[in-house]
Amino acid sequence: MTKTPRILAAAALALAGTSLASAPASAQMVKGLAVANPTAIVALSNAYKVAEQQRPVTYKAQIDQANSRKAQIEAQLRPLVTKIQADAAAANPNQAALQQQYAQIQQIEQSGQNEINQMLQPVALSRAYVVEQIGDKLEQATKQAMARQKVDLLLDAQAVINAPESYNLNQAILNELNAILPSAQLVPPAGWVPRAQREQQAAQAQPGATPAPAPTTKPSGR
16 A cells, blocks of 8 residues: 655666676777666665665664554455445445545545655655765766776666667676765754755745745635
8 A cells, every 4th residue: 555655766676677787898889888777776786775674674663653554544444445345236326325435435545645654754765865875976986987997978778779788887887886885874864855855945045036835725704
């Protein structure tokens, strides 16, 4: 029922199986050209993998709480789902009643999901914090790998339809990244938010910035 947090790490896990084998630069078909997959490199870095192993221990209380609440919600929904299935299978089902039951199930699901996401927010922030630390060092690792392999032009592998393995610079970048950042801090400082949110806050704080729209309120009815 829980959804994977939508931050770079989730995409990274989906690409973790990407092959990182790379051939020496001398084997490249066009001198000075290479491709790399930054997302896969982040997911396969030592700092990321160690953090993924440590996080379930560090945040065990939050994860256990979310799992317990998930089980409670599923138990609450189970008889409602059974009933709506039985009512829908009747000879002449009451469509209005079915719609009402369905709306109730949806409301419980959405409310429960929001509650679970709130419980797991520290876990999501931890993953975002680790990914940001790795991302901050990725450019340096990339430049070092390019210099060592004498690569002048590096393309994103996800934007390339097909390329021989001899162009793959992933492993060279990964080696540099692991040397620069063997591990990352797992727990963010108090009040930490991801970079995108920090930049948004900074933009809104600029003189002349358009303030965020105020929430609409209903008339008092007087």
